[in-house]
Amino acid sequence: MRIGLQISSFTFPGGPERIGPVFGRTAREADQAGLHSLWVMDHFFQIGGVGAPEEPMLEGYSALAFAAALTERISLGTMVTGVAYRHPGVLVKTVTTLDVLSGGRAWFGVGAAWFEEEARGLGVPxxxxxxxxxxxxxxxxxxxxxxxxxxxAFRGRHYSLERPLNSPPALSRPHPPILVGGGGERKTLRLVAKYADACNLFDGPELPRKLEVLREHCEREGRDYAEIEKTSLGRFDGTPSVDEVVDAAGRLAESGVDHAIFTQGRDQDLAGVLGEALAQTEKIVPAGR
Structure with a gap:
């Protein structure tokens, strides 16, 4: 079982001047704890359920570049980039740059976008x-x-690229892993089966059904279901114990999840707990499962 950490809140004690030091420390702790992945949300305003729109929110790729310079092994991605926010040619260059500068540690997390308030607020179509x-x-x-x-040249309905040159190329082979986020059964999971290396689903009662729908899409697309890394996103109320994380990881593994990502919200400090839990889960569940 792979374990990852998503940082969803940057409301740290001490105000904006403490965001860099605290975020950097968390990234280093996650790396040193042996976690597989570190994620930030690709949002410009804070989302409901985490905080008010006015709360601090970092631009995702700048934050990941900062984290890349402070870490050595952990993979890095957005959970997930809203497709409407960036032109795809520029987006691929951005992810490639992160991959090159991090030594091949970038993920390409992408989805259809949903947070209209931030788009309208900043004038993004x-x-x-x-x-x-x-x-x-x-x-x-x-x-x-x-x-x-x-x-x-690429000619699509919405995008036209005369020469989609990408130099330097990504270091990851064959490319940074493509993760499509979302559990939409007709469209999102079909796109996972057709194009992606990984899916991301919320940890909840519907997760087994979503995975079964993905399996059905893979059959229709002629895709090996086992090729797709199944990731989940979940959260704990308060800071969990190591045993609570181990239990959650075991439950997710039984559901078919390969890579469990847990969200660190405000007033939580998860990196160390997740690292201790990882050491225990590796004795129970094989890596990559």
């Missing part, structure tokens, strides 16, 4: 949901093309 899914599929096609080194 936010198309209807059907169009966002069309843009997501085109973005996935462009990413695969650029990481394959195919510089031929």
């Amino acid at each position: 936010f198309p209807p949901v059907a169009e966002r899914f069309e843009r997501l599929e085109e973005t996935l096609r462009i990413a695969r093309r650029m990481w394959d080194g195919d510089e031929s």
